[in-house]
Every structure is written in C-alpha cells, then in structure tokens.
Amino acid sequence: MYLDLSTPDTNAYAKQISTESLGDHSYIVVVGSEAVAVDIQRDLGRFESVLDGSGASLVAVLETHIHNDYVSGGKRLADLHGATYVLPANTGALYDHTPLSDGDSIAIGEWAMRAMHTPGHTPNHTSYVLDSPEGPVAIFSGGSMLIGSVGRSDLLGPEHTETLLRSQYRSMHRIVGELPEQLLVAPTHGSGSFCSSASEVAATTSTIGLEKLRNPALAASSAERFVTDQIAGYKRFPAYYRHVAPLNLKPMGAPPQSELPNVEPRDVAEGATIVDIRPFAEYAAGHIPGSLSYELSNDTAVYMGWTLEWGAPLVVVGSGPESEVVRLHLQRIGWDNVVGRIDPSSLDHLSESDIAKIAVVSFPDIGPDVEGAILDVRDRVEQLTGIIPGADLVHFSDVAADPGRFVFNDGPVIHCASGARAGIAASCIKRAGGRPIVVKDDLANYRGTLVAPVS
Numbered sequence: 126m127y128l129d130l131s132t133p134d135t136n137a138y139a140k141q142i143s144t145e146s147l148g149d150h151s152y153i154v155v156v157g158s159e160a161v162a163v164d165i166q167r168d169l170g171r172f173e174s175v176l177d178g179s180g181a182s183l184v185a186v187l188e189t190h191i192h193n194d195y196v197s198g199g200k201r202l203a204d205l206h207g208a209t210y211v212l213p214a215n216t217g218a219l220y221d222h223t224p225l226s227d228g229d230s231i232a233i234g235e236w237a238m239r240a241m242h243t244p245g246h247t248p249n250h251t252s253y254v255l256d257s258p259e260g261p262v263a264i265f266s267g268g269s270m271l272i273g274s275v276g277r278s279d280l281l282g283p284e285h286t287e288t289l290l291r292s293q294y295r296s297m298h299r300i301v302g303e304l305p306e307q308l309l310v311a312p313t314h315g316s317g318s319f320c321s322s323a324s325e326v327a328a329t330t331s332t333i334g335l336e337k338l339r340n341p342a343l344a345a346s347s348a349e350r351f352v353t354d355q356i357a358g359y360k361r362f363p364a365y366y367r368h369v370a371p372l373n374l375k376p377m378g379a380p381p382q383s384e385l386p387n388v389e390p391r392d393v394a395e396g397a398t399i400v401d402i403r404p405f406a407e408y409a410a411g412h413i414p415g416s417l418s419y420e421l422s423n424d425t426a427v428y429m430g431w432t433l434e435w436g437a438p439l440v441v442v443g444s445g446p447e448s449e450v451v452r453l454h455l456q457r458i459g460w461d462n463v464v465g466r467i468d469p470s471s472l473d474h475l476s477e478s479d480i481a482k483i484a485v486v487s488f489p490d491i492g493p494d495v496e497g498a499i500l501d502v503r504d505r506v507e508q509l510t511g512i513i514p515g516a517d518l519v520h521f522s523d524v525a526a527d528p529g530r531f532v533f534n535d536g537p538v539i540h541c542a543s544g545a546r547a548g549i550a551a552s553c554i555k556r557a558g559g560r561p562i563v564v565k566d567d568l569a570n571y572r573g574t575l576v577a578p579v580s
Contacts, residue, residue: 126329128309130154130255130262135235137255139263139311140175141329146423146454147195148317150329152265153179154255157234161185162208163253163265164313167198167380167457169205176206185231187211187238189267189313190250191218191373193280193366194320196459200376213240213251219375225251243269243300245293246276246320248285254304263309264333269296271312273326273339279359280320280366290352297342306334317423319362322355323506360504361520365430365458372459380456385441385448388465390475393440398433401442402451403469405548405565411472411480413442418552420545421447426454428549432525440465442472483551487566491538493573498537500524502550507542511575518578524550532559540564 126141137156144151144166152163153175160181165172176183186203190213200220203210211231214224225231227242239254239261246268255263268276275297278289310331314321326339337343345351390413393399399416401408402425408418417433419425421443429439429451439455441448441463448466455463472480501512502521512518521541524531531537531554539547539554544565551561 128263128311128330130309132257132259132262135257137234137236137257137262140179141311142171142175143315143329144195144457145317146426147457148315148319148321149195149313150311150315151313152311154233154238154265155179155181156236158182159184159234161187161231161233161238162199162202163187164189164192164267165197165199165202167196167377168453169198169202172198172202182206183208184233185209185211185238187231187253187265188213189252189265189269190247191216191370193370194318194363195457196369196372196377201379213242213249216249217374227251230256238265241300241303243267243296245269245278245289245296247281248289248292250276250296252300261304261308263311264300264304265311265313266300267313268320269293269312270300270310270336270340271314271321272310272316272324272328272331273336273341274316274322274324275340275342275355276314277320277322277359277362278355280362286356287352290355291348294342294345294348294351297340301333301337301343304333306332306337308333310336319360319366319427323358323360358506360506361522363427363431364522365427365435368435369459377459381461385445385452385463385466388440388467389471390467393467394438394464397438397440397464399440399442399467400429400433401552402447403443405544405563406485407469408548408552409483409485409563411475411482413467413472413475414479414481415556416442416552417556418548420548421451422545424545425451426458426460428546429455430458430460431522432549432553436460436462438462438464440467442467442469444469481555483555484560484562485565486538486562488564488568488570488572491564493571497535498533500531500537500539500550501541502539502546503541508578512578513540513571513573514576521546521550525553528553528557528559531561532557535560536562538562538564540566540568542568
C-alpha cells in the first residue's frame, strides 16, 4: 500500500509491505532522496525491491520493539546498506545498534523520525513520529496503537500483564493528547496478528481522529475497565513466541536459500517429523502413517511453531512451490530446519496397507445428537459464543502436547470453527494410535442448539 505523506515542499511517502502469514506490516518511508525502514521481516528481497524502486538511500532501520512473533531482518538490512540500526533504549540487544530514548530523533532528509516511548506491548516499546518542518505527519506505532485495537500486554507472562496494560492505556492517551487528529497511524501488528487484541476493523491504517472514536483504550471509561476488558478478550498466543524474542536479541543470519531436496517416504531420516500440507480431505483419504496434517494456509507455520518440537527437522509433503511457501513462513519465525520434501505423487505408489486414513464428516452428517466423545479444540474466547452440549473443551495445542489422552476405542469427534485446527489435533491423535473423526465444516452448520460453556 502506497501512503502519500508529501507536503507542498517535499515529496514523501511510505510503502506498507504486509506479511499476511503473520498479520503484520512493515514500512519503507521515503523523504526526498533518503529512506528509513520500520519493523522489517527476515526475508529481505521484497524490501530491497521497494528500496530499488524508490531510488532513495537507506539511512536507518528502526525497530519499534523486540518482536515475539517473527525474527527481524532489520539488522542485516542495515548492515547491507551501511545504515544506522535503531532500537528502543534498554532492550539488552547483543549487537551494535543505536538506542533511542523518548524524544530522540533520526534525520531523514529535511525531516526526522522521533522516538515516542509508548510502553504497553513491551516495557521498552517505542513508536516513531515522522516530523516535517511544518509538524508531525505520521506515527509508526508498532504494537502500541493499532487499528481499532492495541498490542497485547500478556506476552511476557501474567506477572507483567496488568502493569503493561496500564502502561498501554497511558500510552494511547499520550498519543492522542500530543498528536493532531489528521495524523496517519501506521501500525506493525494487524487484525490477523496474535500480538494484537481482538479487532473487527479490516483497515491497515487509520488516523488519530478515527482511533479516538473506536480504539478500546480510548473508549474505556477508566484504566481499570480497560484492563478488565482486555484480559477477558485475550486468546492464547502461540507457544513459539518464547523462542523468538531471545533470537531477536542476537544477530541471526540469512535463511537457507538452497532448493529443498526431494526424498521418498521410506528415506525420511530418523527423527524428522513429516508434515503434510495438502488439503485435509486429501490427507484424510490417504497419508503417510505418523505424518501430521497442517493444511496450507496463512496460519500453517504459526500452527507448526505452536504444536511441534521447536526447531526439529521437518520433511514437507506438498508440491514444490507450496513447500517453499511453508519453508519461507517458517524461516520468518526463526525455524530453518526444513530438510526435505516428499512429492504427493510418491504416495500413489504406496500400497493400501502402507497408508493411513481419517474419517471426515460434516455437521449435517452427524446431526444435533452427536454420539461419543466430542472435542471442541477452539480457543476459550471462541467457546464463549456457544458450544455443543456435552463437548469436552480442549485447546488444539493441548491435544498436540498429549494426544495419548484422547486415544479411545471409537472417536473422538473433533471440531473447531471450520476444521483446520481439528485436523491438526486429529492427526496427532491418529499418530498416537487413536481413531479420530474430524468435522470439516463451519460450526454455523451445526443443527442443534449451542449452549454456554460451564465456567
């Protein structure tokens, strides 16, 4: 997305570069003949293309915070261009960088990027205000002010959550108190990010004036109300987050670029996990015994990082292009250990006795009276909207962590909202020796009456 920031005297713009697999946005900001980059992902090619097209010289790369959801490429981009690498003050990062405290600035042409300390998402979180000689024109707000939302404050552990939420509340009020209503708001985290609290707004940018009308930190009647509402609405966040922030405190090199080698099912190295990214219907109809289903989507790598042993060697069952997409998405979260690919055509040569299957049904197939054990593997916040009577409420990541608990003589019948997480859970149970049944369907098609979960 092109964001025109020009004034009568200066050509200026920002290019928003989105990463749909993480629900995040990065920025190349150009003022005249100079540019800065904000919150850059690890795969640098797409950012280099924008810089090449701009004709501007990169003078600085800025991070709004130490990221939990992806490995930054900012340090490497800065080094390649001889640019200044900027972090918020007091992060503890173990590489050369320029720390900016509140009010410090980095020049970009005749303008400046000014640090505004906005703690809440993390203690050191810093937004950057783009100042022209006539006044501020944009704020790159990272995980602070989002679009109809705010960055989560629970990622560092429950002992820090309330303190950070109160900081987030103050940061939001500081932003609207100091900046004009027409100012562009350009956040890093979007509505699809697990670093964001819930938002119904699909837009990726906003203005201070709009956020005064719809941002929960500004609509809340008090800090106490804001804290209570935010905690009540938090879904679980991916388990891999605990590995990523430490990776961002030290330099991480370029991800592997060599083509994935093709392997046959029988030749998969011992200790490697086979992850099947085909549509779940194809996986269910016939898959390599012991392989796990992670149907290709924007969430595939997130779900892998959430439920698999961190950094373990992976072999992907999928086409060449789709396997490379998954490998790229894994590299963005710091997982480089994808060691091979099995072409789906290889499964055609396996005998019936050498493949495994999983039963798949829809809600109309089973009717309102589901027999046997039912596992609802959605998040607790989703379950508050209604559950199937008698269902066991178990988050899909808990099933993956201990699938043996759910190995029954028949079933269980597993559902989520649409079937993707149910498929992951079922494949884990199948590998453990169970006979799961997956409801690959939208829960809206359930023909019975949903009830409130017992608290």
